[in-house]
Amino acid sequence: MTDVLTPVLSANWGDERAWKLHNYERRGGYQALRKALAMEPSAVVAEVKESGLRGRGGAGFPTGMKWSFIPQNNPNPKYLVVNADESEPGTCKDIPLMMASPHTLVEGVIIASYAIRASHAFIYCRGEVLHVIRRLQQAVREAYSAGYAGKNILGTGFDLEIVVHAGAGAYICGEETALLDSLEGRRGQPRLRPPFPAVAGLYACPTVINNVESIASVPCIIGNGAEWFSSMGTERSKGMTIYSLSGHVARPGQFEAPMGITLRELLDLSGGMREGHQMKFWTPGGSSVPMLTDAHLDIPLDYEGVASVKSMLGTKALQCFDETTSVVRTVLRWTEFYKHESCGKCTPCREGTWWLVQILKRLEAGKGEEGDIEKLLDLCENILGRAFCALGDGATSPITSGIQYFREEFEAGMHTPAWELFPYERSSIFVREGASA
Incomplete structure (x- = not known):
């Protein structure tokens, strides 16, 4: 069964001090950035669009398409905002990614900012995870020191300022427009749409808002090519992703696998339900999606498969509950x-x-x-x-x-x-x- 796992984002999590720049570079880190900076920004957008990458934060909207909505004829600044406010009950994939390999995210931020022609990027991180915030800040400092961020990145003339912003612990700020209000110093509350953030987002300027895993997937797409990425997953849900398995399972944790794997397969990998018990109900994407039962263990865990049983893939937080649970x-x-x-x-x-x-x-x-x-x-x-x-x-x-x-x-x-x-x-x-x- 273990051959169904595809460690890409998590490939270096077990390395000693994987979060340090030199260890990330030793595994080929920032080579994708060099490749991207040699391309036209529009070509980077096209590559991500062709890969079939869909937003990993819940809704599953095509990432490249979202980037292409930014009006380049707008004279206002363009902004990239990374939604790292991971607060959905049961969800734990972005925090371990940022903790183990923050440079994967930072490199993705720089490439994405270049693609949409943004000169400022913000990583909005959940305020309670102070250890993650410090690690991100250190990674950003290392990127500046190495010439990957700041002025005239790698001598290409591209400038980018990266800000790590700590939220104040409000779940509502995981909603993208409430997050923008919070970034602007106001109380985090959703905005009426339209206008959409791509037209009038942060400071009423064109803004792209993406989840951590979405942006962290960009370097491997640019580095290996759209065809490589789309060779994994299903017809309409491409690539690999991180599934969070928790609850009454023998070995909970993060499992990086192609889109479309089933919960039955993931349970086989994790040792099944705890000894002497059986599955009663589970959530495919955190607590805010319709629950499913043991009758749905063979449903493909992709956007279409989960939707076919009237639920949502959401954040891929697979909370499993046995027969002892009310x-x-x-x-x-x-x-x-x-x-x-x-x-x-x-x-x-x-x-x-x-x-x-x-x-x-x-x-x-x-x-x-x-x-x-x-x-x-x-x-x-x-x-x-x-x-x-x-x-x-x-x-x-x-x-x-x-x-x-x-x-x-x-x-x-x-x-x-x-x-x-x-x-x-x-x-x-x-x-x-x-x-x-």
């Missing part, structure tokens, strides 16, 4: 998170998530009232598509899918507490000494 409790905990992280700008999300939490708390405690399940579904229907951004939509997904697949557990909430049906200590990953799982 669906009602899990959904409640996620909903509490979305209620807490709602920016409050729009009524459906601000008020709707509060009411969802109240009803779910009743069901968890076995004090549900007649009509509560229908009320949950009605609230979700009134939030879905009516919130200002995707946070509201994401808050409804676990609830509607949970009721779809495990309605009997929600009905049991009319008379029996969830902790009686599913004692919470049994689902704990960390078992106390002397206790049994």
Whole structure:
């Protein structure tokens, strides 16, 4: 089974001091930048477009196409913004990438900035991960010292300033327009679109916003060619990507594999579910996408495959839960998170998530009232598509899918507490000494 893994972004993670510039260069680091600077910017955009790279942050929009939307006849400055605010529950791929090999991202930032003709780039990093921020800042300093960033990069006349910006710990700033408001020093809240960031983004100038993994994939595409990259993956979801496997699995972690691998294959690689237990439900892309069950283990983990079963690939955060887990409790905990992280700008999300939490708390405690399940579904229907951004939509997904697949557990909430049906200590990953799982 191990031949299905394709370590590219993670190839150097096990190297000693892989984050240092000289170790990155020893593996061919910054050769792709030299190659890109010898090309026309438009040719770099075309190469990324031809590779079929799609955004690795959730929506899966073609990266090269997003770059091509930047109006080059606009006299205003162009900006590149890297969304490194990885806050989606269950997601852990960008942080280890930046920690282990920050220069992979920095090189991608420089190439992408050159391609869109930007002279300023910003890496917006989640504020809580101070160790990652420091490592990125050190990598940027090394890039400046080596002539890869700053003025007249490698003697080509291309100038680029790179800023590592620490966020203040708001989940909403993972939404790209809220991130721009935060970068500008305002409270992070989503903007009305249009205008889209490509036309009026940071400081009302043309802006490209990409996820960490999307930008980090650019050097290998330029270095090895679009055909090499598109030879991996599926027909419409090209290349390799990092899947985060967590929860009740024997060996959780990051698995870099071609797009289209199945969860069953990934579980084989990770030793399967924890001993003596079986899969109950899982999320293909973090907590804000519809959950799936053990009936979906052979669905290709690409954008089309997951969409075919009415879910989303999202951030590829594969959270796996076994039969000891209460669906009602899990959904409640996620909903509490979305209620807490709602920016409050729009009524459906601000008020709707509060009411969802109240009803779910009743069901968890076995004090549900007649009509509560229908009320949950009605609230979700009134939030879905009516919130200002995707946070509201994401808050409804676990609830509607949970009721779809495990309605009997929600009905049991009319008379029996969830902790009686599913004692919470049994689902704990960390078992106390002397206790049994």
